[in-house]
Amino acid sequence: MIKYLKLLLWPFSVLYGGVTAIRNDFYDRGFKVSHRFNLPVIAVGNLTVGGTGKTPHVEYLLRLLRGYKVATLSRGYKRKSKGFVMAGPDATAEVLGDEPYQYHIDFPEVRVAVSEKRVPGIEHLQQLVPELDLIVLDDAMQHRAVSPSLNIMLTDYTRLFYKDLVLPAGLLREPKRGAARADIVIVSKAPSNLKSQEMEVIKRKVHYYAGADKPVFFSTIKYGLPVAAGVKREMGSDVVLLTGIANPEPLREYLRSQKINVVEEFIFPDHHPYTLQDIDKVKVYVEHHNHTSLSIVTTRKDAVKLATGLMREATKSLPLFYLPIEIAFLENGAGFDEIILKHVEEFVHRKHPNQL
Numbered sequence: 001m002i003k004y005l006k007l008l009l010w011p012f013s014v015l016y017g018g019v020t021a022i023r024n025d026f027y028d029r030g031f032k033v034s035h036r037f038n039l040p041v042i043a044v045g046n047l048t049v050g051g052t053g054k055t056p057h058v059e060y061l062l063r064l065l066r067g068y069k070v071a072t073l074s075r076g077y078k079r080k081s082k083g084f085v086m087a088g089p090d091a092t093a094e095v096l097g098d099e100p101y102q103y104h105i106d107f108p109e110v111r112v113a114v115s116e117k118r119v120p121g122i123e124h125l126q127q128l129v130p131e132l133d134l135i136v137l138d139d140a141m142q143h144r145a146v147s148p149s150l151n152i153m154l155t156d157y158t159r160l161f162y163k164d165l166v167l168p169a170g171l172l173r174e175p176k177r178g179a180a181r182a183d184i185v186i187v188s189k190a191p192s193n194l195k196s197q198e199m200e201v202i203k204r205k206v207h208y209y210a211g212a213d214k215p216v217f218f219s220t221i222k223y224g225l226p227v228a229a230g231v232k233r234e235m236g237s238d239v240v241l242l243t244g245i246a247n248p249e250p251l252r253e254y255l256r257s258q259k260i261n262v263v264e265e266f267i268f269p270d271h272h273p274y275t276l277q278d279i280d281k282v283k284v285y286v287e288h289h290n291h292t293s294l295s296i297v298t299t300r301k302d303a304v305k306l307a308t309g310l311m312r313e314a315t316k317s318l319p320l321f322y323l324p325i326e327i328a329f330l331e332n333g334a335g336f337d338e339i340i341l342k343h344v345e346e347f348v349h350r351k352h353p354n355q356l
Contacts, residue, residue, distance in 0.1 A: 009169035017166035020142075020174040027144040034147035035119050039126070040134035040347045042340070043148035045141025047161045047178055048171045051246030051270070052154040053188040053221065055099050055301065056327045058138050062107050064337055068133040068344060069111075073121045074100045075139060076114030078271040084124045087112040093305045098271050099138060102304050118146045134344055141181070142173055150343050153182035155206070157190040157218075162205050179210040184339065189250060190218045194330060215339065218330040223254050223323050226295075229303045230320035235295045241265045242282055242298045242320075244272030251299065251323070263294070274305055279314040286318065295319045 026032040042061065046052045062070060076085070076097035085095060093101040096114055104112040111129050115121030122135060140146065141153060155161045161179060164170040179185065185206050203216045210216075226235040238261045243251065248267055255262055266282050268274075286294050296318055298306065303322035306315050329336060 006165065006169045010165075013166040013169040016168070017172075017175045020166075020178075024144065024174065024178065032144070034144055035122075036147045036149070037122055037126075037135075039132060040150065040344050041122065041137060041146065041148045042134065042150045042152065042343075043137040043140040043143075043146070044152045044154065045137075045139050045143075046154045046156075047141065047173055047176070048156070048159065048164060049167070049173060050156075050171060052156045053219070053327065054139055054154060055102065056221065056325050057152070057154060057186065057188065057219070058099075058103070058136055059106070060327050061136055061340065062103065062110055064340060065134065065136075065344065066109070068348070069129070069131050070109075070134055070136065071111035071113060071125050071129060071132055072100065072103050072136045072138055073118060073125060074112075074114050074137075075116055076100055077139075078273070079114060081114070082116075084113065084115040084121055086124075086128060092308055094273070098301055098305065102301055105304050106300075118143045122146065133348055141178070149347070150183050150340070151181055152184045152186060153179060153210070154186050154188045157187050157194075160187070160202065160205070162209055176209045179206070182210050182214060184336070185210050185214055185216045186336075187216065187218045188327070190220050190330060192220045192330065194218060194220075196331075199331075215335070217332065217336050219327040220330060221250060221254075222326045222328045224325065226297070226321040226323055227303075228320070229298070229307060229322050230296075230315050230318040233319065235297070235319075235321045236293050237261060238263050238293055239295045239297045240282060240286060241267070242296050243302050244268035244270060244274070245299055245301060246270040251297075254323070255297065260297075262297075263289070274302075274311055276310060276314055279306075279311065279318075283314075283318060295321055298322050300324050 027034050044054055044058050079097040080094045087096055087104040091104050100112050100114050103110060113121060113125055125135060137148060162176055164172050166172045166175060187202060199218055206216050241262050264285055282296060300322050
């Protein structure tokens, strides 16, 4: 059935791919302007729609670059504000969007801003924070108005870009040859036991589209210990899963691997704006099914939204926990770090030649 549906959608994919290819060609030929800036602009993005793990990779960069004055700039998907907004003491997920708000909470030393238009956004950041050393652009692969100094492309191991089709028959935002704009490719969400032989096969196929000189890395998700976001107690082995992310399957798999029994799920769409009614449904289920032994598990992305305003009051008495995640490289993570640090240091040295 899916095969026939893809065949029916194929003409629309050809049309959509053609439009995006023409747009990219205009930028490549200089008919449309791509702006470069006088500080490092590191873009993290992908060719596909949906979750490829951009947020934990951006967070990895923020940890790696803690010795510098760093800002992040995102679109702020599904936020209720418009235009350029800089995170301040009163920032909320509604104003910034889910991921930028998470960066703001977890990395207080980082300047976090959102803007639909990245060029004016970067210009605003430089005006407001002239001492900035670099900017990390979140989800910026298709924002051709900015020419980043370093372009990091993610591709999910479970749906590698070179196996996919352009929208609507597939999930690609543009044709596969768009990978050639990447300076670095990271195969995300790879299994921790991925064999070297399979890595080499994937690298060859990535190089076919991205270029043989592009470094390819493999990252995997590492889950941390549960963190209490409600009642302070240990998490039990029977849980209710509560989340609104693009792909909850990796979280399900991790819980299964830890012998944690998911007795019920409350799964919402990605970037879901939680309501008191949502929490009431979860609360009723937990209370009806022996709340003393059940725990509620969610993600860090969801937890930051559930810890503000009315949501905080509604969840503070619940056995709510989130699982923090980080990424880890399967091999040569030091090589990735070296590329990033060397890139930033070269810019900073040009700006402050006597400081290095």
